[in-house]
Amino acid sequence: MLENARPKRRYDATSRRSQAQATRARVVLAATEAFLELGYVGATVPDIAARAGVALKTVYRAAPGKAGLLAASVTAAVAGGVARGEVPVVERPAIRAITEEPDPAQQLRLYAKTQPGIWARVGPLLRVLATAAESEPELRAMQAEQEAVRHAGLTDFARLLDERRALKVGLTPERAADIIVTLGSFATYESLVNTYDWTHDQYVEWLVAALQHSLLG
Structure with a gap:
């Protein structure tokens, strides 16, 4: 019924x-x-x-x-x-704070401040990945893809600096991205912080100075 x-x-x-x-x-x-x-x-x-x-x-x-x-x-x-x-990466609060900051020098400082936390969290997993990738082609491809995605994101960041006429004369966004990737790499973080016992604050201040000196006109 x-x-x-x-x-x-x-x-x-x-x-x-x-x-x-x-x-x-x-x-x-x-x-x-x-x-x-x-x-x-x-x-x-x-x-x-x-x-x-x-x-x-x-x-x-x-x-x-x-x-x-x-x-x-x-x-x-x-x-x-x-x-x-x-x-999406561009919608994360830390990334939005960087892209919306009008001062290029301060943008680089905000970027540098994100790095210690990221590398401290992801570093142990990157070591697992690096060891396994030696014998796993699928993981080597994954490493290459992650590096390409990171470089592409930092190239977009460098283009933003270039649009604001902040990059040194003659420095292209692509070359600027190469510099950011290298200076802010996990290998550099691990060397300074984990091998030489730098504090995170010391690492950030060094990275800020290195990025500003290398990129800004």
Whole structure:
């Protein structure tokens, strides 16, 4: 009878999407933990599933295989969280603060201040990636893609400086990006901070001075 029929529940797309995002975050965090503890070879998808408390198929929905999980872990570490990693780079607050700052010298300072936190978070995963990439062509390709994406983003930053007539005469945005990538590399951070025991403040002040001296007219 119609009067006894139960009303249909409305499909709550927002709730389902939030649940899916929360599940993916658990998977990525579990993968990060496994990679740091066991290395790339030692970490297995079943172990990651167990750590996250999900089924194997859920792990494979979160990322395309173990290499995809490592890529997702690196992205989350760079952004400062899984959810933040899903936000387009240009929309992240720290990046918007840099691009919206009108003073080129201050832009470089804001950029330099982002680097210690990023490298401190992502550095251990980059070591895992570097070791595994020696024998995994897929991971070598991932390294190359990450480097290309970083260089492209910093080229856009250098073009912004160029549009404001801030770059030294004769310095192209492409060459300026080469300089930013090199001075602000993980290798430089690791050498100064982890090998020579510089503080983050010392590293930032050096990077600011080096960038301003190398780039600004």
